[in-house]
Amino acid sequence: MSSRLSLPGLLASGTLLGLVSAGAQAQDTGSAVLETMTITTEQETATGPVTGYRAQRSASATGTDTPISETPQSLSVIPAQVLEDLDSPRIERALDFAGGVARQNDFGGLTLYGYSVRGLATSEFYKDGYSVNRGYMNSPDAANIERVEVLKGPVSSLYGRGDPGGTINIVSKRPQSQPFTRIDLSAGRWDRYRSTLDVNTPLDDEATMALRLNAALEDHDSFRDHRAGERQLLAPSFSWTMSPDTRLLMQAEVVRNRQVFDRGVLAPGNRLGLVQRSAYFGEPSDGYVSNNNETLQAELEHDLNDGWSLRLAKHYKQGRLNGYATESAVLQADQRTLARDLRYRDSKWQDAITQFELRGQIYTGDIEHNLLIGAEYERYALDQRLLRSADTRLIDIYMPVYGRPRPAFVTGPDGRSTHINELVYNRALNLQNQLRLNDRLSALIGARYDHYDQRLDNEVAGTRAEQTHEKITPRVGALYQLTPEVGLFANASRSFKPNGGAGANGSPFDPEEGIGYEAGVKFDLLDNRLGITLAAFHLSKKNVLTADRNETGFSIAAGEVRSRGFDAQFSGQLTDAIRVIGAYAYVDAEVRRDNTLEVGGRLLNVPRHSGSLMTVYDFQDGHLHGLEVGGAVNYVGNRAGETENPDFELPSYATVDLLARYKATDNLTLGLNLNNAFDRTYYERSYSNLWVMPGEPRNLAFSLSLNL
Template identity: 25%
Template structure:
């Protein structure tokens, strides 16, 4: 018995001694903005590890005394490690703050952005490589998904107010960049079909970024003002799931879901699924809409050297095409308030249905530490089914052929068609050193193709009825127009009475249509480029050049098919100097190239041949990171010159005659600020001064005229403050305002007024629930975001509210 007692006491003593010599280790892992990094990996030894929980906390218990290396890693961030000595302490705490890494394996964006901030650190599109925005010698503006959420933005048009120098031109996917109207659309750095219709939804978008100024050295033919790139959400290596429900003004009902995480234990297979649905009306008459998005994404990381990503995005829009608000004509004075902003032209039976499906496949393979290959391919298919009553862009004619300012001329368009785009981007990245110089060399090939196949067609009903039957829109037939009892011409489609509007279920059989099948079309372009990012001490030099070939095919797939080729070499030079650890100063020179349309080049009546539109830009500025790198600020000063703009000569004897207007200039200053001033105070702010004018023209009246929808001043600010105190913990306040100066339209006598709009909201976070309430246009300011003429203006939304409830798990 004594022996058993002795052994028992010895065991207890040893266990007590072991317990006294073991230590508990805990800590918290956050990013540079103080955001917990859920899912971060923590390794205490080769076989002992854990992951951070939802709040970024981790822990190890009963760790024996000894020497350890505590290692922390998280995808997209620079890993950290600490040497740990344990000598029987009861508990030790080690916290980590990880910084985003711009030197990731991927040179194409295959895995997602993990930060949760208004600030974005890296862009892939501006240089084809993962480069810190601070190190790019060109202005790059952006809006992150965190801003989308706090502003309850649902479409691209809702967020461009956060970007300096970008202004809406109309309700469509249609903007001005530094005074130049937008052209092609880009997704993940790849060119797709520009849809002149429904605004793209944001449910599957990680961020919207604008590369300012000419970007042809990277993207080929593009406008001189800049390009907008939409980056889709990619899978993350940690589990995140969120659902959100929104209701609001104009019978708005929305829901979104975002699920992501690893599929297998090794985290070599990741997934993401974004879903969205909307059913809502509008402050605009007849403009109800239904839309949805289904967007799955898979990332496969089979080895440390290879990464593959596949995206599929399915979108649908079912509504009407809003052609804008008409007002009384110029002969009645240019009273922009002559009709209410809710006023829309159309009929109850009109519809606009679009289906867009696109898929992206991206590959990154690293042969060695210094050499990698990268490729991205997108297939984009857009289908449209349209029936609309719309303005004929002129007012009704009286018996003498004079316009009647309160009666709108109308036309009916019925259209069905499909457009297909294919884009391939492939390039090698090679890193090397020559003495004190560090090189990152990019050499690649891009191919872009867009076509409309056989079967696209539309029909028109327009003009006035003829006495002998039929209809005509030609002024030469005015004497033969059928007349009513007052002697006025009888329209093919009844005029729209701006003083007494009526909406009906239209009978298309009442109109005389002209069928207009569309000839199949195709264009393709390709470019070979090389770029070197050279780093020496505090200097970073970017040298690049691209040889671009643009091929436009008329009578595609027909016996008389004809190809027209235009080409241009496009240089790019930029220099960045690190003036301090926080501030970089930069300067750049770059060019753009826009080929003339094949219809203009091949039409002998047009008066050609015509030179391509080309532009160049000088830009200088400064980029800084402040408040412990939580806040980014970019300042840019630029000058852009655009030449050989093609416009109609307005020759009454030859309506096809064109002329090259000469020259346009844009110069200005821009400022963008994004990030956090305090851990609980986020802000995004911008200001732009842009003087975009016509400087050379055969028409003396045009010289010195400011370009359309290009305000001299515009800007905005939006911020969110979250209370930290015990009594108000979880409550957040949002406040924002944006202003836009006066803008010209396509009508010389019509100018859109300046405006200031304010938004305010409140949110509450409790556990995993988030409730947001936002009032847009708090003071109910009547304003116009863009416009063409008296027949087509685009008013901004009056005061409205949005209430959302979200759950993260």
């Protein structure tokens, strides 16, 4: 497939908000006429709430409100109900149920974490269709999340830069037409306390204007010694139906986060378990690292007529991360003395994105075309300072004594301390066409053109690197509805992602380029109550940075990785009383070309086998009416624990979580969650045998939900 594809059409379809009206008219023998009745019900939309575990519509894969059953690509949607049942304030546990999503580096637990989809690592996060991984944004908070959507495979034709494994798009909560107020309180082991508030109120009788406020307060210690943190979130949103044809939505989010920076435990001689999973190898006196973010976005939609609409949107975010942290650097020959360095980080960033879209529907003969024409402009600026000391803060890993004198930072052009200014401009044009060829066959054709300018100024070394890239990334897919319950689909698409920095000669690197192929089947079973997607995939990525053999300490874009396998996900209602969600993935991911890594070697933190299942039983009647009980099982196979150390491996593990909810009154619900019920010792992720993050021991949490 050539990236120079000439694509005739482009996409989009708006869809249904759905009003169902029923009129009843009858006449008796006295010729009396009954009054006409109109019943209005809200149906699911791509950005609205989901009943239970199964979403049936999404905009993440196409940019338009489209039934998932008609989308020719694998898409996992984890609704807010899953996060609520897990009593989880972050999305990582929800991602266990997406299938093929593995945990990668989490930057000391402080920011947006890395992850891999179908074996290929990335840190690309989107929220409401906007990139939010620029800078060091905080991890998303469940208090302002309506659903988490994982689009499998390359999506550069829609979003621009990205990795071929897939992309996560988070849909935030929006104002609703009905008033409500909800307060949630929870408390758990290690002095974990959290409270959230969700208030929604229409501002007029017709609910043409509505205001919603989500807020969260969190304070916690940890099973890890000396690790503690606190977070505050405030997220107001406002919607206004200015006329039947014009709609305005404004959303904001402010996050204040302070936490001890923590790289985890280590594995002397590649052996895990020699130090306790609570052992902390930083310095408590370093205190908190602060990460403060502010986001503001607005979108205006206008219907030109019954078939065409315009959308203009603006997204702005800024943030600052700063603080001290002592981090593991070298384990000395005695295998017990750890050399550490002190680091001070101070990073500030701003990111502004403007989007314009024209959506419409046309027909050529009997073929329906749903078109999307979009343009995007982004400006991103980062000022990043890192001060580092020499590896002089020694500590005994078996008998740690804290309070070593704070060492001086090593400044100058030796590379230990850096000051980078980065400026990025990106201009893009997106074209997409969703075609309905007949009652059974539909197709998707799309492409995106990106013009990417990046400048990196190294203020310490006094150097500058610049790069400009132009890229067209196409996507094609088709879905054939074999029966009303069974749909067959296939797709092929490309991806690209710019590589930062420059090589030994000062020239910028070529961007990473990926390609992905997928084929699968979608099932709608039990009268559309249960959805299942099965898919096989083959992905590859080239121009991965690898060591320059001719210039020590420099890189070249010459690596290549490949991933292939099979995954499955399912969600829905088995009966009125049983809701279920789960996934399985087999991923064979390996190095295909590299200057330092072994060809055929496994990729970091990627298990070959992983699977999950959560089910909840809701007692419908009898003495137990109002009670829900359930459990979740998560299995992760063994994984490579360090890129350049094939002898270090993280063992497989399985955890079991139990939950119960009791609706004491119409407005009061009590909850209980027992996590890691069998107290399994396991390790979630690692970057090397010096940075390994263990999982939580068994812990119990209580929650209370109050509707006012």
